[in-house]
Amino acid sequence: MSCTVAVVGAGPIGAATAYGLTRLGVPGVTLVGGEAGHPAYRSSGGSVCWHRDDPAKAAMIRATADFVRDRVAAGAPIGVRETPYLFLDAGVLVPALNIAAADLVADLAGLAAAGGAERADLGTVRRVEPAGGGHRVVGDAGTLDAEVVVLALGTGNPAVLGERALPGGPAPVEKRQLFVLDLPVGPERAGLPHLVAAVGAGWAYVFVKQTPDGLRLLLGQEDLIEDADLTGPVDHLAELLDAGVADRFPFLRGAAAERVLWGVDHVDKHPSVVAHARGLLSVHCGSAVRSCVPIGQRAAAAVTATLGGAR
Ligand SMILES: Cc1cc2nc3c(=O)[nH]c(=O)nc-3n(C[C@H](O)[C@H](O)[C@H](O)COP(=O)(O)OP(=O)(O)OC[C@H]3O[C@@H](n4cnc5c(N)ncnc54)[C@H](O)[C@@H]3O)c2cc1C
Missing domain, CATH: 3.50.50.60 (FAD/NAD(P)-binding domain)
Structure with a gap:
């Protein structure tokens, strides 16, 4: 060929x-x-x-x-x-x-x-x-x-x-993970913006995404927990919630990860x-x-x- x-x-x-x-x-x-x-x-x-x-x-x-x-x-x-980013600390909404x-x-x-x-x-x-x-x-x-x-x-x-x-x-390269949470997403949550908050030395963000299983809340983070295992997912959710994420997003308290989406990116x-x-x-x-x-x-x-x- x-x-x-x-x-x-x-x-x-x-x-x-x-x-x-x-x-x-x-x-x-x-x-x-x-x-x-x-x-x-x-x-x-x-x-x-x-x-x-x-x-x-x-x-x-x-x-x-x-x-x-x-x-x-x-x-x-x-x-x-259409899911605008709401930066909670700055009080700024960005179209996305x-x-x-x-x-x-x-x-x-x-x-x-x-x-x-x-x-x-x-x-x-x-x-x-x-x-x-x-x-x-x-x-x-x-x-x-x-x-x-x-x-x-x-x-x-x-x-x-x-x-x-x-x-x-x-x-x-770096590992990236998103935790797909087991919390219900009813009509009162479906229109939530993509919420971003400073936590410790890093950031956490929560957003609603359409998945094959329906609407789900996803949680991601930057610079909060470093994870050098590039071979597969690691469920850090409990650790993240304890590290201050649950204080910034109290509605996530007690959530578990249904799945961890992961990959390696530049x-x-x-x-x-x-x-x-x-x-x-x-x-x-x-x-x-x-x-x-x-x-x-x-x-x-x-x-x-x-x-x-x-x-
Ligand atoms: C958890 C997570 C969340 C992310 N969230 C976002 C986000 O919200 N917004 C955003 O913009 N980006 C996000 N990214 C980053 C984004 O997914 C990547 O930057 C992007 O996919 C890179 O595109 P690419 O085409 O270079 O590589 P890839 O998406 O990896 O595509 C490369 C293709 O090449 C194939 N391939 C690789 N090696 C071989 C081989 N040897 N032989 C044959 N085929 C091969 C792969 O199977 C794949 O089909 C996220 C990444 C992860 C892991």
């Missing part, structure tokens, strides 16, 4: 990159899918919001939110709720969306397919090696040759890049598009669900520059 551009990894960044390429009219795009490893987007809280003082990131999030709103208005099946990340990924991949992108599943991708004037993507279930390869495997990029990974080592929330060799790019970004649409455009522009240089 061969193509012009192989986008390897069909999460938010890969799907958005394939869509970005087809929008630019690049022929011969193949989106290499599969669900190897632990796809971060499948555990994502789906928050599309930015509240820190960073205009560049804020613009990327606005672009993604606008894209989602336009697609929903056009009838695309993307689960979406909560989306089903898997729906957004499916929609972007569908748009890429409608624009002519092919789809391939090579199983777990192991490496990329030189082939002809381009590269060969080698997976457990097959290979694909391409003039340009874009790796969009999330935190799985370094394993495939091997010694071509970033100088200085792979970009730092710490840096700014996109990185890196050329490791001629025609071999990688893309990554933390909290990428909320900014994937412009990241895909940026990666697509880098690919067209590479193709232009090669021809």
Whole structure:
């Protein structure tokens, strides 16, 4: 099998990159899918919001939110709720969306397919090696040759890049967890905003999300409990409640975790598009669900520059 551009990894960044390429009219795009490893987007809280003082990131999030709103208005099946962030300490309300990340990924991949992108599943991708004037993507279930390869495997990029990974080592990653609480969400709670409060040296947040089991309250935290176990979920809920979360959110007292959504994400929330060799790019970004649409455009522009240089 061969193509012009192989986008390897069909999460938010890969799907958005394939869509970005087809929008630019690049022929011969193949989106290499599969669900190897632990796809971060499948555990994502789906928050599309930015509240820190960073205009560049804020613009990327606005672009993604606008894209989602336009697609929903056009009838695309993307689960979406308007859930503003309420910062309890500052008394500030910030508009925000909560989306089903898997729906957004499916929609972007569908748009890429409608624009002519092919789809391939090579199983777990192991490496990329030189082939002809381009590269060969080698997976457990097959290979694909391409003039340009874009790796969009999330935190799985370094394993495939091997010694071509970033100088200085792979970009730092962190574990993220969300506790799906066993508390009822009736009509009186369904419209709660996304509540954010300072707790100790960190933050805790509670929000209502549509899950396959119905509306649920989810609890997350930053900088309260560090957890270096990157291999699976750990239920820290009781510890978090005792650490001050139950004082800030008394209605959570006595809650248990029905499930823990977890994954590993990049710490840096700014996109990185890196050329490791001629025609071999990688893309990554933390909290990428909320900014994937412009990241895909940026990666697509880098690919067209590479193709232009090669021809
Ligand atoms: C608990 C949790 C909550 C989060 N909440 C939010 C949030 O509210 N808002 C937000 O914006 N972000 C959130 N994030 C972060 C967000 O999910 C990630 O930043 C985003 O998914 C990264 O996108 P990606 O496309 O780079 O990687 P991924 O989402 O990981 O997708 C990569 C794809 O490549 C595949 N893959 C990986 N390795 C291989 C391989 N070797 N072979 C074949 N396929 C492979 C994976 O299966 C997956 O399909 C959260 C993450 C977690 C874990």
